[in-house]
Amino acid sequence: MLRKKIVTSIAVGAAAVLLMTACAAQSGGTATAGPAAKVDLPVLASFDPPKGAVLPAGDGKATCPAGLTLGYVGAQTGANAQLGINIINGVQLAVDQHNKANAGCQISLKKFDTEGDPGKATGPVTQAVNEADIVGIVGLPFSGESKATGNIFEQKGLVHITPSATNPGLTTNGWKTFFRGLGNDATQGPAAANLLTGKLKAKKVYVVQDDSDYGIGLGTATTKALGSAVSGSDKVITAQKDFSATISKIMSNKPDAVFYAGYYAEGAPFDQQLVNKGFKGAFVGPDGAKDDQFIKLAGDASENTYFSCPCIPGELIPSFKNAYSAAFKADPGTYSIEGYDAATVLLSGIDAGKTTRADLLAWVTSYDKDGLSKHYKWSATGELQAPTVFGYKVSKGKILPIGVIG
Amino acid sequence: MLELLLRPAMENDWISFDVPSLIQNFWSATFDGLTFGAIYGLVALGYTLVYGVLNLINFAHSEVFITGCYAVVLVLSSLGFGPSAPTMSVGLIILSLILALVAAMIVSAIVAYLLERVAYRPLRRRNAPRLVFLITAIGASFTIQYTIYLVRGANPEPAITMFRTSPIFDVFGTLITDQQILIVVAAVITMIATDQFIRRSRTGRGIRAVAQDPDTATLMGVNRDRIIVITFVVGGIVAGVGALFYVMLVPSGVQYSGGFVLGVKAFAAAVLGGIGNVRGALLGGLLLGVIGNYGQILLGNSQWTDVVAFVILVLVLLVKPTGILGTSLGRSKA
Structure with a gap:
């Protein structure tokens, strides 16, 4: 008897739920989707990289001691991991191109995962600065983790170029080893x-x-x-x-x-x-x-x-896009080219014989050359001079550049 | 020294009350809070049932819930659902949702069952002290979480939009969507069904008997182990229902660690309503959802949602330590 009652009440309940779903789904069909009046901003079709930009391959005649290493410290996993992966791929591409062209100078790349979390970043950073082979770092990608770890780099005199951290306060800490490879907020x-x-x-x-x-x-x-x-x-x-x-x-x-x-x-x-x-x-x-x-x-x-x-649409530079796609089976993402350029700055220093941390730091401090995305010359605090900001829009499931907005 | 520490906090106007905003958004905050609260209630039921029977806080229940969410996402994405609203016919959508619901209920129930068999029963056999159960529960929670992490990775699952929501009613100038009504109604029906199951069915009587006095119940011929397994499974099934509606409400909320915070809040909801009390779970869930929303709007910052919710929890417990409706799974009212 009781069981029957329960079964009946469950059945009635289920029927009611179904009815609700039906109403819901039906009325859902008629709702309009997306914004009503959308301003149509034209898509940027091409981007001219600076002529004579420094490339990782260099002149192909570089020689350097064996075992030199560059590091990447930043998110490889975590909720925002994709931003880190875009950068890693850019850095990896630069290192690969460098090593392919320069038989006499083979640089390896070591990666340290922070999950993008300021609370977890100090461990990987401490590990990275204590590895004597590492002479330069690309990272850290996010502002919070950069703020939490800048002092550790400073103490060990290890140069690091962030390809994506944009918090303005990062360059007000008096750090001599921190360089920002893009405009700030x-x-x-x-x-x-x-x-x-x-x-x-x-x-x-x-x-x-x-x-x-x-x-x-x-x-x-x-x-x-x-x-x-x-x-x-x-x-x-x-x-x-x-x-x-x-x-x-x-x-x-x-x-x-x-x-x-x-x-x-x-x-x-x-x-x-x-x-x-x-x-x-x-x-x-x-x-x-x-x-x-x-x-x-x-x-x-x-x-x-x-x-x-403040990132440059790297996908509009054919040579970069093609090399990247061939290597990683994906188009370059946000900050891929910034990662590539940052690695290039460090690689060109090693090629020029700056193979200690102190020499490479001095090299970056006085750097004044074009990269593929923009001109790289830093102020005394590590801010880039003359950065640009691009606008992008989502159209049919793709992110497309709409040109410089500031 | 203390002043030095406090100064930065005092200089920023770290707390401010935005009363006009709360008045303006009162009804929408209420309805949104009820919707989310209904889901808290469904998850809270699992905590309450297990606590009622075993006096055990089953911290791994949040993972029972999140595996149900994964079942929903995997079933629906294999049926062609994705972040964009589906284009298939209404009948097909309903059929898919039922399939996902059943899958979530089964998966959550299986995880709850395994949890009982693998983690808790061996301890019970050895008469382990209660603290050991608690630690085991936390360990089991981490084990399941990181097993999911290994299989599905750290990124959240892509959003699943089940249908494009649209407003149905206009109450006090606030639009109520079909989705909100669906969730609240379905949650209430599920709770009533569970309540009736425990109050009226033979198995339900067994559950209440074990909750009241396990030894006497055993003497009276109640199979205690069987009742405990059923309690876990019922909690799992209801968590599976909650999983479907959670994914419906928060389409991209499915992540390996995504159950934890919701689990803590659902547990708080169970305590607020009176742990061990089935109706209290729903009441606590709804209250917690609404209060959190009011707090957030009044204080203008999502960081306050949980602070406000838990301050209210503490205040209620100070006045009524057994929660609003009291702990009564084993009592005659049940």
């Missing part, structure tokens, strides 16, 4: 603001930032540059999965665009949930969100997305 913030209010013609922008050093710095810089166009702001945290409270505030605020200062691991689900709630405006993310993983995680919700990035 003091330039990216205004550029993102320009993309939002200038190119996308947004009158009201809602600014959301995460709790990383990177997100906080960029959120602050962009808010300042946007000025009165900021209609509201909210904060999210690393590893957050549900953004409904923030989305409620955005939906009642009705902005033309949302700017998200953070990485793709949170940015992509945030955009996806935002679009699912019926948001029709543009979503603008920074370099930390600009990766194909964003599209993979957000699906067709990402069609409303634009990115600002």
